[in-house]
Amino acid sequence: MTAPAFEPVIIGFTCNWCSYRAADLAGTARIEYPPNVRLIRVMCSGRVDPAFVLKALADGADGVLIAGCHPGECHYLEQNYKALRRHRLLLRTLAQLGIEAERVRLAWASAAEGARFAEEVRDMVALLRALGPLRWPARPIPAAHAQATTPTQAAVTEVTT
Amino acid sequence: MKPRFAMYWAASCGGCEIAVLNIDERVLALDAAFDIAFWPAAMDAKYRDVEALEDGAIWVTLFNGGIRTDENEHMAHLLRRKSRLLVAFGSCANEGCIPGLANLSTRADLLRAAYDGPGSEHPGPARPQTAWDAAEGTLTLPALQPVLRTLDQVVEVDYHVPGCPPESHQIAAVLDLLIAVARGESEAPPKGAVLGAGASTVCDECPRSRDVKRIRALARIQQLPPLDANLCLLEQGLMCAGPATRGGCDARCPRVGAPCIGCYGAAPDVLDQGARLMSAIASVVDADDAEHIDRVLDGLPDPAGTFYRFGLARSLLRAHRAALAAEE
Ligand code: SF4
């Protein structure tokens, strides 16, 4: 028996105004694309904090897709340019941690571009299948945090001069 | 009998120990309030003295340093067992600090650099052995672990005191608090509390003004013309970790013209110090196409080492993939 082919898990952050609708359109238009991506709708690609991406990778995703409106078309004016700058910076940092650039993709898709969105997903899935799983080792859960009901930062003793 | 106090160093530079001694005559209050049971940097004591104590016999241990060797780990467990309160003291114990930057390399690469590199005087290939049979008997060395872990990734921690090293006035305030708690004059802070630090960011303590200006280039301080004394350093093109870093030092570095490098660790609402810094940089860079952005980012040659200079070991990803793989 051969082992089942590796199927990557991709977390997809899609913006409410364009790419989420593109994904929706791909569905209603019955454009087929692999079911590997779990979509999370955010208001704008500029809302995707690099910590979201790192958390997805640390917690088991093989890749992260961030999709927003085309340059110039962001509903919050310039936030997708910020997403682009974060993405360029994130890729450089991730490379130093041994994470390939193919694993974190930034794509643009307007609400009318269901086919384009599907193509981005197909392409990314193919690349990740070839790369193989990321399988980031689980974080040791800080013993104190595992017990505390309130987050550590809630209990700050401030000392002022 | 006075309650017992201990201070121990694991993978650290020794600066935290100096910082405690550096609070001048106030250190005498420590000696007056506690029986110093174990403090290798300040007085002679053996591990077996600690082992001989009953569990919980030490009232408080200040533990500085990360967990990098089997000995570090053994001492973390031993001191946890023997202490009522275990305090992660300083950046190494809390988030890995500079020793945690070694998590960007595999153990094999670290040993190669140390033993085959230009600094090594050994004639042939050599690696430390955990056991060696000599005429006098077997000599042992603790094993180097695949990655550095923070103290709370290994044992339960009661309190956290950040800083590299913690500031003198903060150390004095923390010791005063501990003494008052030991004497029953003050209530113990809730478990997991961060002591001796601010509740916001270094930026909030920084007197420099921010104009929300965009920057065209990032550079190192020696590459820039003389800096404006009143303007935010980040807005002058210097990478400053103030926006992601916990306050408590009163913005010591930016006050004197040096960027914050992040030594107080992640600010209270920050999940990952490096991620927050990436966000901060992305917000100020004045470039909108990939090529131009890349040119600006070239001014920051070591992003992982810069964003995670202190926080790598406790960050979301913790280490290079190959180093973590060796841990499994
Ligand atoms: S970024 Fe640095 S220089 Fe600017 S306000 Fe914050 S701490 Fe001060």
Ligand code: SF4
């Ligand atoms: S300004 Fe930053 S690097 Fe300097 S002491 Fe404060 S936290 Fe540490």
Ligand code: FES
């Ligand atoms: S609203 Fe779609 S990217 Fe900003």
